[in-house]
Every structure is written in C-alpha cells, then in structure tokens.
Amino acid sequence: METTDLPLGFTLDLPDWMEAELKLLPDAVPDLAARMALVLRLARLNTERQSGGPFAAGVFERDSGRIVAVGVNRVVPSACSSAHAEIMALSLAQQRLGVYDLGGPDLPAHQLVVNWSPCAMCFGAVLWSGIRSLAIAGSDPAMMAITGFDEGPMPHEWRQELAGRGIELIEGMLREESLADFRRFAASGQAVYNGRQGA
Ligand SMILES: [Zn+2]
Structure with a gap:
C-alpha cells in the first residue's frame, strides 16, 4: 500500500432501508416499553435485510421520550469492528446535537435503549457519552449462548460503576421478545x- 492510500477519515451510515423507517417514527415515545419495542423492531429489520448484526439502539430524551437518534449494528457491511448499534446511536445523537457530551449543561437527560447489555467496548462508550439512563432487554448469558456473540471482558462491577457515575440502569425490558429475535438471527x-x- 502506498502512503498516498492512507485514509483521511471514515464514514459510518445506517442502512438504506432506515430512511423510510425513520419517516414512520413519531417525534417522541413517552412509554419506556414502547421505546424498547421500537428498538427491537429495528434490530429485527436489520436481521431480515441482512444489513448487520441483530442489534439496535436508540437515544431518547429520558423524560419526554423524544427520539434523538437510532442506530443498528453495521460491523460487517461497514468493515468496521466498532460499528455496534450503541456506537451508531450515540454518535449520531452527538452529531445531531453538535455535542460530545449528551449530559452537558442545558441539555435534557438522555437515555440509551438497547436490545441487550453492552459489550466491553460499548460499556466504555456508554460511560463517556454523557447519557444518564441505560435501558436494556437483558444482561445474562442467554444472548451469547444463542448467537455466539462475545461481549468481551466486562468489569464484574459494571452495575456499580454505572450507579457510581450517576447512570440509571433499567434491565429486563421485553427480554423474551429480544431473545426470540436472537434465535431468529441464529x-x-x-x-x-x-x-x-484464543492464541
Ligand atoms: Zn458493543
């Protein structure tokens, strides 16, 4: 490879089908279970359209439910190991608002809703993003057992770490529906x- 081939930047995009999907979304989803149902729908579509792994995420204003950004997993189509759904949704929310800190002054509290617990990388991204609330469908080994996806070396004390940094954790939302989607992906x-x- 010539040095002139060295890249100057990179772009991550949501799949083409998302454009029509975004037009169908309401401005706000006040009900928390409905936020997770929306995320599960996007994850299911990502599996059906074969446009990435079976994961989706959304950033909402925690109290009003206003949708700030959504994301789906884009690792394989983007040739990018960090294009997880959480990274996509958090980054798009930050780009939309023009801030690197979603918990900054003069901003409403933000919540990330994901169809499973974060991997080791996304756990770090959650901490740095500024969100105040994380809602997940599950966090036990069931997802890894069904799909074979590896969540990596999560800190054993991850729940306490979230709490200590003022990030609320809501677990077990629509868990069975989420697992059914993972079975379909598998x-x-x-x-x-x-x-x-391994070595
Ligand atoms: Zn991840």
Missing part, C-alpha cells in the same frame, strides 16, 4: 463476527 445463518478468542 437460525438465519448470518455471520457472527468476534474478536480473537
């Missing part, structure tokens, strides 16, 4: 990418 035979897991 049955579809699509790629399960993971980092190195």
Whole structure:
C-alpha cells in the first residue's frame, strides 16, 4: 500500500432501508416499553435485510421520550469492528446535537435503549457519552449462548460503576421478545463476527 492510500477519515451510515423507517417514527415515545419495542423492531429489520448484526439502539430524551437518534449494528457491511448499534446511536445523537457530551449543561437527560447489555467496548462508550439512563432487554448469558456473540471482558462491577457515575440502569425490558429475535438471527445463518478468542 502506498502512503498516498492512507485514509483521511471514515464514514459510518445506517442502512438504506432506515430512511423510510425513520419517516414512520413519531417525534417522541413517552412509554419506556414502547421505546424498547421500537428498538427491537429495528434490530429485527436489520436481521431480515441482512444489513448487520441483530442489534439496535436508540437515544431518547429520558423524560419526554423524544427520539434523538437510532442506530443498528453495521460491523460487517461497514468493515468496521466498532460499528455496534450503541456506537451508531450515540454518535449520531452527538452529531445531531453538535455535542460530545449528551449530559452537558442545558441539555435534557438522555437515555440509551438497547436490545441487550453492552459489550466491553460499548460499556466504555456508554460511560463517556454523557447519557444518564441505560435501558436494556437483558444482561445474562442467554444472548451469547444463542448467537455466539462475545461481549468481551466486562468489569464484574459494571452495575456499580454505572450507579457510581450517576447512570440509571433499567434491565429486563421485553427480554423474551429480544431473545426470540436472537434465535431468529441464529437460525438465519448470518455471520457472527468476534474478536480473537484464543492464541
Ligand atoms: Zn458493543
């Protein structure tokens, strides 16, 4: 590779089908379970359209439910190991608002809603994002057992770490629906990418 081939930047995009999907979304989703249902729908569509892994996330204003940004997993189509749904949603929310800190002054509290618990990378991204609330469908080993996706070396004390940094954690929302979607993904035979897991 010539040095003139060295990249100057990179772009991550949501899949083409998302444009029509975004037009169908309301401005706000006040009900928390309805926020998770929206995220599950996007994850399911990402599996059906084969446009990434079976994960989706949304950034909402915590109290009003206003939708700030949504994301789906784009690792395989984007050739980018960090294009997880949480990274997509948080980054798009920050780009939309023009801030690197979603918890900054003069901003309403923001909530990230995801269809499973964060991996080791996204856990860090959650901490740095400024969100005040994290809502997830589950955090037990069931997802990894079904899909084979690796969440990496999460700190054992991750719940306490969130609490200590003032980030509320809501667990177990629509867990069974989420697991049913992961089973559908596993049955579809699509790629399960993971980092190195051995020597
Ligand atoms: Zn992740």
